Amino acid sequence: MDIFDFSDGREGYYGEYGGVFLPEILHATIEELLECFRECKADPTFWQEYVALLQSYSGRPTPISHLENLSRELGGAQIYVKREDLNHTGSHKVNNVMGQGLLCKRLGKRKVIAETGAGQHGFATATMAARFGFDCKIYMGAVDVARQRPNVFWMENLGAEVIAVQDGQKTLKDAVNECMRDWVTNMADTHYILGTACGPHPFPEMVSWFQSIIGLEAREQMLKQVGRLPDRVYACVGGGSNAMGIFQGFFDDESVELIGSEGGGHGVGSYMHSSRLAYDDASVGVAQGYKTYFLQNQEGNMNETHSVAAGLDYIGVNPIFAHLHDKGRVRFEAATDTEVKEALKLVMRTEGLIPALESTHGFVTAIKEAPTMGKDEIILINQSGRGDKDIFTIADALDDAKWKSFIEGKADQYRGERN
Amino acid sequence: MGLQSYIAERKQGKDLLVMAHVVCGYPSFAENMQELEIMAEAGVDLVELQFPFSEPSADGPLFVQANEESLKAGTTVDQCFAFMAEVSARFPFKVLMMGYYNTAFKMGEETFVKRVKEAGGVGYILPDLPVEESANLHRLSEEAGIEPIILMTPTSSDKRLAQLGAASRGMVYAVARKGVTGSKTNMGDDVLELIERCRQHTDVPVGVGFGISSKADLDFLRGHADIAIVGTAALKTWKEEGAPGLRTFFAELMA
Numbered sequence: 001m002d003i004f005d006f007s008d009g010r011e012g013y014y015g016e017y018g019g020v021f022l023p024e025i026l027h028a029t030i031e032e033l034l035e036c037f038r039e040c041k042a043d044p045t046f047w048q049e050y051v052a053l054l055q056s057y058s059g060r061p062t063p064i065s066h067l068e069n070l071s072r073e074l075g076g077a078q079i080y081v082k083r084e085d086l087n088h089t090g091s092h093k094v095n096n097v098m099g100q101g102l103l104c105k106r107l108g109k110r111k112v113i114a115e116t117g118a119g120q121h122g123f124a125t126a127t128m129a130a131r132f133g134f135d136c137k138i139y140m141g142a143v144d145v146a147r148q149r150p151n152v153f154w155m156e157n158l159g160a161e162v163i164a165v166q167d168g169q170k171t172l173k174d175a176v177n178e179c180m181r182d183w184v185t186n187m188a189d190t191h192y193i194l195g196t197a198c199g200p201h202p203f204p205e206m207v208s209w210f211q212s213i214i215g216l217e218a219r220e221q222m223l224k225q226v227g228r229l230p231d232r233v234y235a236c237v238g239g240g241s242n243a244m245g246i247f248q249g250f251f252d253d254e255s256v257e258l259i260g261s262e263g264g265g266h267g268v269g270s271y272m273h274s275s276r277l278a279y280d281d282a283s284v285g286v287a288q289g290y291k292t293y294f295l296q297n298q299e300g301n302m303n304e305t306h307s308v309a310a311g312l313d314y315i316g317v318n319p320i321f322a323h324l325h326d327k328g329r330v331r332f333e334a335a336t337d338t339e340v341k342e343a344l345k346l347v348m349r350t351e352g353l354i355p356a357l358e359s360t361h362g363f364v365t366a367i368k369e370a371p372t373m374g375k376d377e378i379i380l381i382n383q384s385g386r387g388d389k390d391i392f393t394i395a396d397a398l399d400d401a402k403w404k405s406f407i408e409g410k411a412d413q414y415r416g417e418r419n
Numbered sequence: 420m421g422l423q424s425y426i427a428e429r430k431q432g433k434d435l436l437v438m439a440h441v442v443c444g445y446p447s448f449a450e451n452m453q454e455l456e457i458m459a460e461a462g463v464d465l466v467e468l469q470f471p472f473s474e475p476s477a478d479g480p481l482f483v484q485a486n487e488e489s490l491k492a493g494t495t496v497d498q499c500f501a502f503m504a505e506v507s508a509r510f511p512f513k514v515l516m517m518g519y520y521n522t523a524f525k526m527g528e529e530t531f532v533k534r535v536k537e538a539g540g541v542g543y544i545l546p547d548l549p550v551e552e553s554a555n556l557h558r559l560s561e562e563a564g565i566e567p568i569i570l571m572t573p574t575s576s577d578k579r580l581a582q583l584g585a586a587s588r589g590m591v592y593a594v595a596r597k598g599v600t601g602s603k604t605n606m607g608d609d610v611l612e613l614i615e616r617c618r619q620h621t622d623v624p625v626g627v628g629f630g631i632s633s634k635a636d637l638d639f640l641r642g643h644a645d646i647a648i649v650g651t652a653a654l655k656t657w658k659e660e661g662a663p664g665l666r667t668f669f670a671e672l673m674a
Contacts, residue, residue, distance in 0.1 A: 019552065020549060020551070020552075021520060021547050021548065021549065021552065022547060022549065023476075023477045023546050023547060023570070024546070024549065024570040024571070024572050024575065024583070024594070025570075025572040025573075025574050025594055025597055026574075027549065027572075027574070027575065027579060028574045028575065028576060028579070029574070167480075167483050167484070167487065168473065168474075168487060173474065176476075177474055177475070177476040177483075180476040180477075181476060181477075181479070181598075181599045184477065184597060184598055184599060185597050185598035185599070186597075187574070187597070188597075283525075285521050285524060285525060286520050286521045286524050286547070287473075287474045287519075287521055288474060288476065289476075289547075296473075296521075296525075298525065299495060299496045299522065299525060299526075300472070300521035300522050300524065300525035301471075301472060301473040301490055302473040302474060
C-alpha cells in the first residue's frame with residue numbers, strides 16, 4: 001500500500017483528511033516546498049546523503065533490544081524495543097530535522113523557524129541549525145517555556161532564539177500559530193521546520209518520509225535478529241511522527257497489527273486528555289492548515305487538551321492516521337497519566353530503560369496486552385525518546401520528595417550566591 | 420442588490436470606498452454597536468464582522484487578542500449571526516462575514532451560506548480557505564446570491580492570479596504586503612504594482628487591505644484601488660481613545 005500515491009485521488013489527501021488550508025500569501029511558498037520535496041524524494045542520492053548523515057551524526061541505525069525480564073514478568077508475548085531514544089538529542093525528532101535541514105539547503109534558505117511543545121523538537125532543530133549554520137528561531141508557548149527550562153537552556157546555548165508565545169493557551173498549538181505568522185512574513189528566506197506529521201501538505205508526507213527510516217530499519221532488524229516479523233507494533237501518538245515512522249515498515253504486512261497509543265490524560269469523560277481517535281470527543285475540522293480530527297467544540301473552536309507528556313498534548317492528529325483509523329489498519333488506544341507513571345517505574349526497574357513520558361504511552365498499551373498473548377508471539381514497541389534528559393518533568397510526575405528537597409537546596413544556594 | 424452593483428453605485432458619489440472591520444463580541448457587542456454607529460456616521464461603505472476563532476493564524480497580535488477575549492467572554496456563532504442581522508437591518512453600509520473556514524465547515528457549507536444570507540450579509544472572507552477547496556462553497560454562494568471574497572497577494576504568480584481572477588466575484592481583497600494584519604504598510608510602487616496586476620486578472624472592484632491606517636494611505640490609493648480596507652488601526656484607536664477618538668479617526672481618515 002502506498003498511501004502517498006495520489007494519482008487516484010486528490011494530492012495531499014488521505015481519504016477525506018489532509019489538504020492545504022493556508023492563507024493565499026503562502027501558496028507560492030508551499031508550491032516551492034512541494035516541488036523541492038518531490039525532487040528530493042525522486043533523487044536516490046538525497047536519501048543516501050540523509051542516511052549517511054544520520055549514521056555519522058546521530059548513531060543510526062538504532063538497535064532493537066529484547067526485554068527479556070519484562071516479557072517474563074508479564075508472562076505473555078516477547079517484547080522488543082526499537083531504541084530511537086539512542087539518537088543524538090535523545091529522540092526520533094532528529095530524523096525529521098536533519099532531513100528538513102538537507103532540504104532547506106536545497107531550497108537555498110538560510111533561516112529556520114520551528115514550533116515546540118516539550119522542547120524536544122526545538123532542541124533537535126537548534127542542534128541541526130548549529131551544525132548547518134542556519135539562523136534559528138524557536139516558538140514555544142510561554143507555559144511550556146516556564147516548565148521546560150532545561151530544553152530552553154540547551155536551545156539558547158546552541159545559538160537559537162527562543163520566543164515565548166503569550167497567546168491562547170500558551171502551549172504547542174499557539175506556538176504553531178505563531179510560526180505560521182512568522183512564515184507569512186518571512187517566507188522568502190525562511191523555511192518552517194514543522195516537527196510532526198501534521199499541518200498542510202506536503203508536511204505530513206515529508207515528515208513521514210524522513211521518519212520512515214525507523215520502520216525500514218526495524219523490519220530488517222526483526223527479520224535478522226528474531227527471524228520473523230512482530231505480531232503487534234506499538235507507538236505513542238501525539239502529532240504522530242514516530243508512530244508513522246515505525247508503522248510504515250509494516251504497512252504491507254497484513255499479519256502485523258499496528259497500535260497507536262494516545263495521551264489519555266485524566267481518562268475517558270474527563271475532557272482533560274489528548275485522545276483524538278481512541279476516545280469519542282474529537283470531530284473532523286480544519287485548523288492549522290489541514291483537515292483532521294480535532295478536539296474542538298461544536299462551533300469549531302479548539303478545546304483545552306492535557307497530557308502528562310507535553311509532546312502528546314495537542315489538539316489534532318496526523319491526517320494519515322485519521323484515514324488509517326477509518327480503514328481499520330491502525331488501532332488506537334489511550335494511556336492515562338496514572339498508567340504512564342506506573343509503566344515507567346516498571347520499565348526502569350525491570351529493564352534499566354528510561355523511556356520518555358511520551359514513549360511510555362506506547363509501553364502502557366503493550367504492557368496491558370502482552371499477558372493476553374502467547375509466549376511465542378512478538379511485540380515491538382517504539383521507544384521514541386529517552387526520559388533521563390527530562391528529569392525535571394519525570395521527577396515531577398513521580399512526585400519524588402528527595403528530588404524536591406534537592407531543588408529547594410539548589411534554589412537556596414543560588415539565592416545565597418546572588419545576595 | 421449584489422455586492423458588485425452596490426460598490427458601483429456607491430462609487431458614483433466618491434472615488435474610494437472604505438471597508439471597516441470589527442471583531443464580534445470584542446470588547447463587547449454593545450461596544451461593537453457603538454463603533455458601527457461611528458463608522459456609519461462617517462460614511463463607511465462596507466464592514467467585515469469577524470466571527471472569533473480559537474486559532475486565528477492569519478491575524479496579528481491585536482486581532483489575536485480580540486478573538487481570544489471574545490471567545491473567553493462566551494461569544495457564540497449564533498450571537499454573531501444575530502448581531503449581523505441586527506447590523507445589516509440598521510445601517511446603510513453592507514456587511515460581510517469574516518472568519519476562518521472551520522466556522523463554516525462545522526455548521527456545514529450549505530447552512531453557512533444560508534445563515535450569512537439570512538443575516539443580511541452580502542458575502543464572506545475566509546482567509547484560510549484556498550480556491551482549490553472552494554468549489555462547492557462558491558457554487559452554493561452563487562445560488563444564494565452572496566459573494567466569496569478572493570484574496571490576491573504580492574507573492575501570487577501571474578498564473579495564480581489568473582486562477583484567482585477566474586474565481587473572483589463581487590470584489591477582490593488585495594493583501595498589500597506579506598505578514599499578518601496590523602503592521603504598517605509602506606504605501607509605494609509595490610502596492611500600485613499589485614493593484615495593477617490584480618486588475619489584469621479580474622474585472623471586479625479591488626479593495627486593498629493590511630496596514631492601511633491614515634488619510635495619507637487613502638489618498639495614495641485613490642484613483643488606483645476601489646476600496647480601502649481599514650482594520651487594526653480602528654480597533655487600536657477604539658481601545659486607546661474610545662468613542663471620541665474613533666469618531667475623530669474616521670472623520671480624519673475620510674475627510
